[in-house]
Amino acid sequence: MFIGAIGCEPLQLRRVHLENSHSLDVYRANGGYEALKKALDSMSPDDVINEVKKSQLRGRGGAGFPTGMKWSFVPKDSPKPKYVVCNADESEPGTFKDRYLMERDPHMLIEGMLIAAYALGAKTNYIYTRGEYKYLIDIMDVALDEARAAGLLGQNILGTNFSSEIYTHTGAGAYICGEETALLSSLEGYRGHPRMKPPFPAVSGLYASPTVVNNVETLTAVPDIITMGGEAYQKLGTEKSGGTKLWSVSGHVNRPGVYELPMGYDDMEKFIMEDCGGISNGKQLKAVIPGGSSVYIMRADQIIGKDVRMDYEGLVAGGSMVGSGGFIVMDETVDVFESTKNLTEFYKHESCGWCTPCREGTDWLVKIFKRIENGGGRDGDIQLFLDLCDNIEGKSFCPLGDAAAWPIQSAIKRFPEDFEKHILKN
Amino acid sequence: MTTELVNIQPLYQPVKMSGEMAVFSPEVEAEIDWHLAKYPSKRSAILPIMFIVQRERGYLDGPGVSYLANRLSLRITDIWEVATFYSMLHTKPIGQYHIQVCKTLSCKLLGADKITEQCSQKLGIKPGETTADGKFSLSLVECLGSCGTAPMFQVNFDFHENLTTEKVDQILDSLP
Ligand SMILES: Cc1cc2nc3c(=O)[nH]c(=O)nc-3n(C[C@H](O)[C@H](O)[C@H](O)COP(=O)(O)O)c2cc1C
Ligand code: SF4
Ligand code: FES
Numbered sequence: 001m002f003i004g005a006i007g008c009e010p011l012q013l014r015r016v017h018l019e020n021s022h023s024l025d026v027y028r029a030n031g032g033y034e035a036l037k038k039a040l041d042s043m044s045p046d047d048v049i050n051e052v053k054k055s056q057l058r059g060r061g062g063a064g065f066p067t068g069m070k071w072s073f074v075p076k077d078s079p080k081p082k083y084v085v086c087n088a089d090e091s092e093p094g095t096f097k098d099r100y101l102m103e104r105d106p107h108m109l110i111e112g113m114l115i116a117a118y119a120l121g122a123k124t125n126y127i128y129t130r131g132e133y134k135y136l137i138d139i140m141d142v143a144l145d146e147a148r149a150a151g152l153l154g155q156n157i158l159g160t161n162f163s164s165e166i167y168t169h170t171g172a173g174a175y176i177c178g179e180e181t182a183l184l185s186s187l188e189g190y191r192g193h194p195r196m197k198p199p200f201p202a203v204s205g206l207y208a209s210p211t212v213v214n215n216v217e218t219l220t221a222v223p224d225i226i227t228m229g230g231e232a233y234q235k236l237g238t239e240k241s242g243g244t245k246l247w248s249v250s251g252h253v254n255r256p257g258v259y260e261l262p263m264g265y266d267d268m269e270k271f272i273m274e275d276c277g278g279i280s281n282g283k284q285l286k287a288v289i290p291g292g293s294s295v296y297i298m299r300a301d302q303i304i305g306k307d308v309r310m311d312y313e314g315l316v317a318g319g320s321m322v323g324s325g326g327f328i329v330m331d332e333t334v335d336v337f338e339s340t341k342n343l344t345e346f347y348k349h350e351s352c353g354w355c356t357p358c359r360e361g362t363d364w365l366v367k368i369f370k371r372i373e374n375g376g377g378r379d380g381d382i383q384l385f386l387d388l389c390d391n392i393e394g395k396s397f398c399p400l401g402d403a404a405a406w407p408i409q410s411a412i413k414r415f416p417e418d419f420e421k422h423i424l425k426n
Numbered sequence: 427m428t429t430e431l432v433n434i435q436p437l438y439q440p441v442k443m444s445g446e447m448a449v450f451s452p453e454v455e456a457e458i459d460w461h462l463a464k465y466p467s468k469r470s471a472i473l474p475i476m477f478i479v480q481r482e483r484g485y486l487d488g489p490g491v492s493y494l495a496n497r498l499s500l501r502i503t504d505i506w507e508v509a510t511f512y513s514m515l516h517t518k519p520i521g522q523y524h525i526q527v528c529k530t531l532s533c534k535l536l537g538a539d540k541i542t543e544q545c546s547q548k549l550g551i552k553p554g555e556t557t558a559d560g561k562f563s564l565s566l567v568e569c570l571g572s573c574g575t576a577p578m579f580q581v582n583f584d585f586h587e588n589l590t591t592e593k594v595d596q597i598l599d600s601l602p
Binding site: 001081090091092093094095096099124126130131132133134135167169170171172173174175186187188189190191192207248249250251252256257258289293326328330334339342343345346349350352 | 464465466467468469470471472473474476477498507508511512513514515529530531532534535536567568569570571572573574575576580583584585
């Protein structure tokens with residue numbers, strides 16, 4: 001599997017191929033913890049937040065919210081403790097980038113979290129990882145111990161009066177716990193049910209205290225922002241979206257992997273056909289889901305010859321979204337009806353059951369898929385799918401409901417022939 | 427690190443003792459104390475401690491659940507409520523080797539169905555079942571974050587990626 005950068009110098013992936021890249025020694029020998037030192041020595045917490053604002057870093061967990069702005073929502077004068085929580089749940093189908101960041105460069109995450117904790121005044125911080133990634137928790141725990149022993153974590157970090165702790169926390173197999181408020185419920189020891197927003201976690205999050213939840217990739221971008229300055233970081237990407245972005249590429253390509261691209265990489269066709277080695281087994285491209293399973297599926301002819309730019313605006317213009325950057329490629333042999341059924345089963349399984357439209361709706365959708373698959377397709381099934389999706393999208397408690405509706409809506413619109421073929425089978 | 431081949435440890439040792447409430451060794455108690463110390467609220471430690479109880483007992487059995495309730499000052503129903511929400515927590519016995527084949531899209535595109543079929547045949551059980559001797563369980567699970575190295579399964583806590591028929595044979599045959 002390929003892990004590296006295309007179209008730019010590797011930034012977040014620049015240490016991953018070094019021997020013992022996960023160790024403190026290698027991290028420090030390659031510039032590690034210099035950014036933390038710089039922040040503590042010469043910057044106020046507000047300076048740090050301003051640099052992150054200038055960097056135009058947008059959250060890499062899926063929603064793309066500007067990170068500096070999120071940080072500035074944390075009330076400065078709150079008497080309550082504050083928390084930084086790293087969202088390392090990584091359960092979005094097609095997404096597997098955070099895993100390699102933690103596996104190969106765990107100190108980059110620790111440094112990023114400490115800088116965030118300094119900016120926000122957080123004394124206790126958690127890394128919430130999906131339970132299946134037990135080997136990663138072990139790597140993170142070793143790295144945290146190393147940092148603690150070296151005076152980089154805990155009391156009086158680097159001899160200053162800044163003290164902050166980071167602990168790992170294990171989830172137990174529930175996709176919904178990637179949603180930030182569900183994650184906080186889970187971290188408090190409850191079922192992973194999402195919470196009403198507002199109040200947003202920045203104001204009332206973990207233990208009803210101000211909390212910033214950020215993705216692994218987002219937090220690991222922070223040390224470089226501090227080192228090179230927000231403006232320089234922004235210039236690596238586009239005006240509205242700074243830096244580089246990791247894309248997890250899977251499916252029918254010759255070279256799957258984790259790709260670091262400058263934000264705004266200007267040609268999705270070239271990315272698939274050249275950078276990722278083209279479609280495997282000499283087949284033709286049929287469809288791509290570019291941002292994890294929760295975004296619109298794209299037809300090949302929306303990509304080929306279309307100069308789709310790979311950033312937030314570019315992908316929306318192209319008919320989809322950046323999401324988590326989980327890039328799933330499908331060749332001409334793929335039946336989009338079956339792929340959509342597969343994803344719908346995922347959402348049905350992962351629906352937390354808290355609200356009726358999503359709990360009942362996803363179950364019903366799967367039943368229709370199965371009936372059609374077993375030869376029981378009826379006139380009006382397409383409309384039934386769309387009506388049901390309409391009753392889930394925008395009407396469920398959290399975005400998981402929308403995420404379940406979007407694949408079906410876009411697949412029916414863009415690959416109607418694949419649905420009709422199955423429905424008309426009997 | 428991702429394990430290619432093969433030194434998979436059993437999930438747990440079979441428990442002999444039974445009683446009203448599970449009792450653990452001082453080492454395990456110390457491990458549990460460490461998790462409790464991480465949080466301002468005891469209840470937050472529920473998942474990490476459940477994993478420990480599950481490791482020690484094989485699954486969340488009655489005595490294990492009583493222990494959790496007692497240790498966390500919660501009601502038995504609070505424990506069940508959480509235990510039944512998460513797919514990695516087992517409220518029924520599970521095999522010592524838990525083979526979890528990813529069935530989600532990227533793996534499916536690259537042959538997950540075949541891998542499931544092969545596991546099923548070799549072990550003589552369907553997904554969702556455990557062998558009569560309690561050694562193996564086979565499950566279908568949703569995306570495990572190995573989509574770029576699909577198809578894959580997880581055996582206990584080890585990821586096995588880029589699976590082929592030969593590799594599946596080799597791994598399953600190696601399990602003691
Ligand atoms: C159903 C659902 C699942 C999500 N899963 C993840 C996840 O696995 N990892 C993640 O970082 N964000 C996930 N998110 C997004 C988070 O809610 C949140 O926006 C993100 O962690 C914020 O971090 P960022 O600003 O750094 O992107 C998910 C959102 C939803 C609605
Ligand atoms: S939309 Fe689905 S996942 Fe979200 S709260 Fe409702 S039932 Fe739970
Ligand atoms: S789809 Fe199988 S690991 Fe992601």
